[in-house]
Amino acid sequence: MISEQLKFWSELRPSQVAFVDGKREITFAELDSHSRKIATVLQQRGVKSGDLVCTVLPAYLDWPTCLAIYMLGAVSMAILSSDIPDDEMKADWLITSRSNPTIDSTRTIEVDQQFAELVNTAPELLEPVEFIDQSKIVRINSTSGTSGKKKFIGFNTKQLLEIVEAPFSGDFIGNSKFISTMGFGASQSYNGALRELVRGQTYFTFTGNDSSWVPMISKYDIDILYGSPSKISALVDSAITSGAKIGEGFIFLLGGSTPTKNLVKKIQTNFACKVFNGYGSTETGFIAYSELDESDDGGLYVHPYGTIEIVNENDEALQAGEIGILRTKNARMAEFYINDEVATSKFFRDGFFYPGDMGYLDPKGKFFLTGRANEVLNLGGVKISLEQVDDLASTEPGVQDAAAFGLDDESGIPKLAIALVVDHEFNEESFLTSMKLKFPRAKIEKIFRLNAIPRNANGKILRQDLNQNVIN
C-alpha cells in the first residue's frame, strides 16, 4: 500500500520534492528509486519478510530505509538516541550510520560509503511485498513516558491508513506546511512523513541546533515549526542570536509537555508569531490544542478526530467541571504495549488509553489539564499539583525553568522541594515570598539550583530522576 502510493506520485509528479531534511532535498522519483534500491541491498544482506529491523539514521537516510524495510515486508523500529533495543524487543537487524559495538556485528548493517555505493549500483526492487493482512504490525515505536520505563507500541497497516487517510491527524492546522524538529525516531515523524507521502506533499524536518531552519520558511513557504518546548526554545535562541526575521503569522507548535510561560513570552516578544500548545502522547498522537495568546484560559480544544472523557477511579463518567482521570480514544491509536502485559492493562482499558493525566471538561467540551495522576504530591492530606507549582514558579523573575518534587525529610515525611534553573535576576528571598502569596497551600521547603531540569525526549520532567539526583 505505501509503495503503491509512492509509485503513484513518482510517476505523476516525479520532480516534486518529497522530503526535505535541512538543506537536503529528495524528489518523489528519487525517493521511489532510492527506497527500491536500498530494499534490494537489504534483501541481499538477508533481511526478509517478518524481520524486525531497527534503524539509527539521520532523517534523510532513515525515511527511504524505512520504506525499503516496508517493501520487504519487514517491520521497522525506531529507537530514540543510540540506545540499543531492550532484551524483550530483540531486533533481527540494526541499520546504523555509526558503528555500535553492543550489537552482534553479523546483524549490523553499517550505512557507510561502501553501503552507499552498493545502493547506487543496485537494481530497483520491482515487486514490493504487499501486506495483505492489515492487522499485522509493520512499524514499532518506543515511548518512555515519564515513568522512565521504555515501552513499545506497534502500528498495523490499518492504523497507518487511518493516520494517512484522515485529512488531519497529527497536525492541528490542516493543510499547513510544517517543519518537524522531532528526531525521525519519534512516532510523529514516521506518521507525518507517511501522511505527506500519501498526499503527494513534502515532509520537512530539521534536526540541527542552529538558525538555518529560518531560511527554510521562505524557501518552502512554511507555516509551522513544531517540536518539544526545549527544542523550540533552543532554536528560538539561535534565531534571536543570529538576528533572523520571521514573518508575522508564523506558528510555533509546542508539543510533548506544557511550555513554560517564559518560553511563550520569549517567542512573542522577539517575533510577531503565534504559539500553539498541542496535547497528546506517542500512543494516541495529538488530541487537543490551544493557542497561547491573551485569550488563553489554559483550556484546550479537543480535536474532532478523537474523544476525551473524564472519569473517576471506577471509570464512571464525571460531570463537566469535575476534575478526574483523563481517558481518550481515536481510530489510529496504539492498542497495547508489545510484550508488556502489566503496562498494557494499566494504560489501555475498555478501548481507551489512560495517559495518566488529570483534568476536566468545561460545559462546552473544552479540556483543562490539571496535572499528572502521579504528579500529585500528598503533604499530609493536602494534595498539591506539582505541575501547578512548576507553572507558578516559572513566571518568577530570573527563573528559566522549574520543577517541583516531593522530598522526604529525615523522618520520611514528604516535603515540597523545587529545582530551578535561574539567571542573575533571581533572588531567592523574593522568590519564596512571592510563591507563598501565589501558592499558600504548601510551603517550598528546599530550593535546588540546577544547570538543567532532567526531561525526557518529549520534554516531560523526569521527577524521579530529580529526586534521586538530589539525594545523591
Next chain:
Amino acid sequence: MEISRILQYWADIKPDSLAMVEDEHEITFAQLNSNSRRIANLLQINSFKSGDLVCTMLPSIIDWQVTIALQMLGITSFSKPLGTELPADLMPDWIISTEVIPNFPEDQTIVADDNFAKAVNQTREIESTPGFASQESPARYFYTSGTSGAPKYLLASAGRLKEKGKGRSASELAGSREFLSLMKFGSSQGYRAAVRALMESRPVFFTNGVDFRLPKMLLKYPIQTISGSPIQISSLLDILDQTETKIPGVKAIVMSGSRPSKVQIDRIRKFGNIKVFNVYGSTELGFVSVHEIKERVEAPGVLSPNVKLEIVDIEGKSLPRDQVGIVRYKKIDSRSGYVNDAKATAEFFKDGFFYPGDLGFLDSKGGLTITGRSNEVINLGGVKINPSEIEDPILAVEGVIDCAAFGAQDPNGVNRLLVAVVKRDTTDLESIDKQTREIFKKIAVSYFFEVKEIPRNENGKIVRAQLPKLIPEITKAKIND
C-alpha cells in the same frame, strides 16, 4: 467525525480564517459555524425533522451552510441546479430554494431570500446537534446523468458521507494548496472539495457561474489550481480572453469528466507555464487515473493506488496488456448500485465491479488509455469506429470550436456518418471536410452540419442521444434523398 464537530473545532481554533469564497462573497469558519447552527435551529423551528428528504436549489455558498445545518439535524438532502426537473421517484418533503418552484407546494418550500437571511440572523444557534441516527442512515443523494441523459441517483449513507473527506479530490493531484473548483457544490466533486477544505481548514472556492467575477477572484486569492470539466475550462478561457486577464498565480489546471481537445490545451499554454492534468473517473467511484498533458493530449493515465482496474472481454475474462477491451474497476468500499433503478444497476454494477461503459487498454507499465465508449461505437457497414477517432482530427482544424460524430440510418438502412460542428465564422464546412478527408481515408464523413452548441452533460460528456434531433432539415433531406 461529524462535520459539525470539525466545523466547531476550526471555528474555535482559527475563527477568522476564510472557510469559503464564492465570487465576491466570503465567510470565515466562525461565520460558517454560527450560520449553520442558526439555520439548523430555524429549520427545526419550521418542523424539519430527521427522516425528511430535502432538496436544495441554491448558490454554493448558501447551499454548503444549509447542507451542514441539515446534517446537524440528521436530515437527508440533495442539491439540484435551479430550473432542473425534480426526480419523480425521489420527491422531497421540502425544497429550500432562491425562488418558489412551480408545481411544488409552497408550504413545503423555504425561499432563501432577504427575509430568510433576516430570520436566520434573529435565530439563536442550535445547542445540540443530534446528527444522523446511525452510520447506515441515508444522508445525501448525488446525481449523475452519464451520457444517456437519464439521471441516476447514488445514495451516500452517513458513514459513507464521512468517507468523502478521505481519498483525494481531482484538484489535489496538482499538488497545490488553494484551488478553485468550477464544479457546483451540489455535484459529487463539489461536495468532496468542500468537505476536504473544511477538514483541512482551507477555504473552498466556488463560483456561481463563469462570468466577469471570476477573473477578479483569481487575482484576489492565491488560487494555484483550477479544476473543472473541459467545457467549464473553455468558458473560463473565454472570459479571461475577453477581460484580458493574466493569471500568473495559476500553476495547474485539472480537467475531469471528459477529454480536453488539443485546441484547448494550446489556448491554456498561451497563459504561461501552466501544468495541465486530465483525470479519468466517475461520479460513482471517484478518481481512477490521471495524467499530465505534455506534448500530446493522449497519454497513459497513472492509476490511483486505491483502484483495482481490469480490462476484460465481453465475458468478463481478463485481457492481456495492450489489448483494447471493456474497462471495469472497483475500490475497497465500492458502491453497489443506483437508487430506485435496478435496470441501470444491473447494467453498470456487476461481479463487484463498476462498468463505466468505457473501452481502453493497459500498457506494459500499467498505464491506462481510454479509447472510447462501448455504447458509442459507430458501425459503418461492418467498420467499427470510435467517435473520438473522427472528432479528434476535426477539432484540430483551425476554426473548429467543438464537434460530435454519430451514425444515422438512411432510408435504405445504411448507417451514415454525420458530424455536428460548432465553428467560427472564419472557416466553412467544406474546408473542414477537405482538410480531414485526407486523414480519414477509408472512412467517409457523409455529412457535416453546423450547430450552435454540442449537447453535453455537466461533466462535459457529449449527450449522444440528443444528436439526431439536431440534424437540420436540409441535411435530413439529403440523407433521405
